[in-house]
Amino acid sequence: MKIKSVLVTLAFLVSAFNLVIAQELKSPNGMLTMQFSLKNDGTPTYQLSYKDKAVIKSSTLGLELKDDKKSLLNDFVVSKTNTSTFDETWKPVWGEVNAIRNHYNELEVTLKQNETNRIVIIRFRLFNDGLGFRYEFPEQKKLVYFVIKEEKTQFAMTGDHTAFWIPGDYDTQEYDYTESKLSEIREKFDTAVTSNASQKQFSKTGVQTALMMKTNDGLYINLHEAALINYACMHLNLDDKNMIFESHLTPDAVGDKGYMQAPCNTPWRTIMVSDDARDILESKITLNLNEPCKIDDTSWIKPVKYIGVWWEMITGKSSWAYTDEIPAVQLGVTNFSKLKPNTTHAANNTKVKRYIDFASKHGFDAVLVEGWNEGWEDWFGQSKDYVFDFVTPYPDFDVQAIHKYAKSKGVKMIMHHETSGSVRNYERHMDKAYQFMKNNGYDAVKSGYVGNILPRGEHHYSQWIVNHYQYAIEKAADYQVMVNAHEAVRPTGICRTYPNLIGNEAARGTEFQAFGGSKPNHVTVLPFTRLIGGPMDYTPGIFEMNINKFSPNNDSHVNSTLANQLALYVTMYSPLQMAADLPEHYEQFMDAFQFIKDVAIDWDESTYLEAEPGYYITVARKQKGSNNWFVGNVNGNNTRTSNIKFDFLEKGKKYIATIYADAKDAHYKTNPQAYTIKTIKVTNKSKLSQVSVPGGGYAISIKEIE
Structure with missing residues (x-):
């Protein structure tokens, strides 16, 4: 009995000691x-x-x-x-x-x-x-x-x-x-x-x-x-x-x-x-877990809904390069005014004005233009340090005239800075480039880091390059420039401290739908993974899924229904949202395009109604400073019935809900453009049962009845 008592005492002492060292x-x-x-x-x-x-x-x-x-x-x-x-x-x-x-x-x-x-x-x-x-x-x-x-x-x-x-x-x-x-x-x-x-x-x-x-x-x-x-x-x-x-x-x-x-x-x-x-x-x-905002005056930081001269180059319909006459470019030496332009360069005055007109007509804040500056002829894969200077336009793009025209239409322009991975070159030109933007009315920049990093041997996510991305954000803040960084390190909430970091790519975005496609459930995973760190410039809003209809050499297919594309504006949160397709494609589906025009990009409330990673997400968001709500549902690989309640709406109020949904025979692969639009009256006691097809979903615009 004494031995047992000693053992019990020892066990108690050991347990007590563990409690002392454990917190x-x-x-x-x-x-x-x-x-x-x-x-x-x-x-x-x-x-x-x-x-x-x-x-x-x-x-x-x-x-x-x-x-x-x-x-x-x-x-x-x-x-x-x-x-x-x-x-x-x-x-x-x-x-x-x-x-x-x-x-x-x-x-x-x-x-x-x-x-x-x-x-x-x-x-x-x-x-x-x-x-x-x-x-x-x-x-x-x-x-x-x-x-x-x-x-x-x-x-x-x-x-x-x-x-x-x-x-x-x-x-x-x-x-x-x-x-x-x-x-x-x-x-x-x-x-x-x-x-x-x-x-x-x-x-x-x-x-x-x-x-x-x-x-x-x-x-x-x-x-x-x-x-x-x-x-x-x-x-x-x-x-x-x-x-x-x-x-x-x-x-x-x-x-x-x-x-x-x-x-x-x-x-x-x-x-x-x-x-x-x-x-x-x-x-x-x-x-x-990030530090509070370090920018004293944030009045210049504003959410942006934009269109851009971009998708036609991504899909191969048009080109970033101005000419096909020369195999390589040396900035300051190559005289583009003496070279014959190709017929595919998209960033020209006529086409850009067409985009500005479309943005102005349909209430978009801004237009992004890629391929406007000299250097695109041999920009990629050459391990070339001095690729761009970020201030010299091609002969067919008049920076001042385009700025003046956009201003007359009430539209902002978004600058594009592709670095081709040459971060040293970008830092050498950064002050001059940001000042050039401000001189010409550009408040936002889309930066890119495609290809291997220079200095050679560095990686996109190493400490030195992470510091470069941070330097670019802070330097942009000095010039009151908002940043949308592509191919940079994935975000980790730094947008709280520097909210001029209004968007990132840092994941497989819509562009890959033009490079062979993405899985139809991809957008049901991203909010659980990539978006945990901050908003993504996913570039949604594609209405023409068969790319070879307008770009004959590209057989890629966008693995999404049209209704799914609408829902992304709600499920893929971002204060920077692009309507990424060509204006002529939107003009074919103006009734569905209305949702993109209406949907907000800044919110007072967000309520996640349903969620299962890889399978479905349904979210409702209340527009900032308004009683309007928007709902988005994205679906994965299998047909599913979504059941939601409208109990997030204010009690005693009546609303008109416009529902943009997959048609019964819709399918992301075989019939992606089949959709229905219906209008119903709802209150906070209403319920909805809605079918979403594979790669599909639905979007709802809810407006209070005055």
Whole structure:
């Protein structure tokens, strides 16, 4: 009996000791619990549960340093902890809602490494819908300059979850999503990799964030990062035997992952979790983990609905280049006025005025023009540093005259800056280019980074290039220029701090519908993945799905119904929305085009009515400063009946709802332009049962009856 008593006492003491070294943090509503502890060797770990159900098993934290005998991985002791609560409501410059609550409980753990006396702080913020944490390196004598060889943050899964993933790649996110079990990523990886202008995978089990998963027992989990500043973009590499993801940073040209100088910190690593998929879409964790707006006067930042001279080049109907007479261009040497223009150059005065007229007639804010400036004849694939100067137009594009004409029509112009991946050249010309924009009435720029990065050996998502993208945003703010960056690193909520970052591409957009097509359920995945970090310039609104009807050498097909294209203006949130098709195609379907003209691009409220990643999304949004509502539904691969309630409408009010829906015989492949339009009266007690076909959906415009 004495022996048993001693054992019980020892067990109690061990348990008590574990409680001392373990720190627990609960979300404000108590549904999420995070535990931090140190292993026996001083390795920091954390774990996360939701409603007492494990989400992340015990996972290690730390960083491996280059050329250092002692990395920041173990041998730590807890020198101090601090807990706090934060609760505020802030107003975004633009957004899905007019106010965002930022409510979390925080645990700050200060670690001291025994052998080196280095200090590392791990800061955890637990929201009602997920966890954010990061590493912080305070000013100290023992850790000043250091080089990261690899970040070793783990995310240990509790099972073989279903995941929606794209291959881990240092240079592109422009892949279709694959739905598979985690254990199947390795065998499906090669099929998931499709060609791109620049790409570099690192592992057969490497994937990108935001990574969306669903467990067998119905939990939705999303892994991502927030506030990617002065650091390399994080990918995830899966140990598929143990179902553990580990962070994998994008290297620079010499293989290093990050050059750090204390005081500094990493981006936040985020884990969203819920048993309702709609909570993932509604989460504002990514924005809340970014710093407040740093632009004092934001009055010049305005949502934009635009059209552009773009789709006809993407589809091969027209060209960016001015001439076919020469094989190569040298800026300042080549005299374009003496060269014969081809018959396909789209950015000419006559055509651009046609687009301006269309924009003015139908109430669009702006017109984008690509291919206006010298250099497009040999812009791609030549590893050429001085490709564009961003201020010299072709002979058939009169910048001043076009600006004057657009102004007379009440239309703004959007500048296009393609860098061809030559970021050094862009930085050399940036001040002059932005000033040129302001001198000619351009308030927004679409920048591009197609092809391999120069300096050679750098990647699109390495620390140095991430810093370039940030430099471009901040420099643009100095000139009061809004930025829509394409081929740049995926967004991580920085638009809160710099809301002049009004859009990004950073995913497989509509242009790939002209390069062979995208999966019909692609747009049911993107809001759960790419849009977690910020809005996307997806360029929706394609009405002519058979591209060879107007571009005979292109047999691609847009895998979407027309009704689905309308719904994208609501389901794919962005303050920058393009009507991407040709004006003549809209003129054939003016009744359906009315929805694009009517739909808002800035919102007071957003309510997700139905959601299942890869299968369907239905969302209702209230127009900012108005009682008008808009509803969008996008559907996946199979026919489905969507059932929604209009209880988001104001009680006691009556509304007219115009429903743009798939016709009974519609199908994204065989009959994409078959749609119906009907008008009904609704109140907050009304219900709707609506069929959506494969690759289809519906869009609803709801206006109050005065």
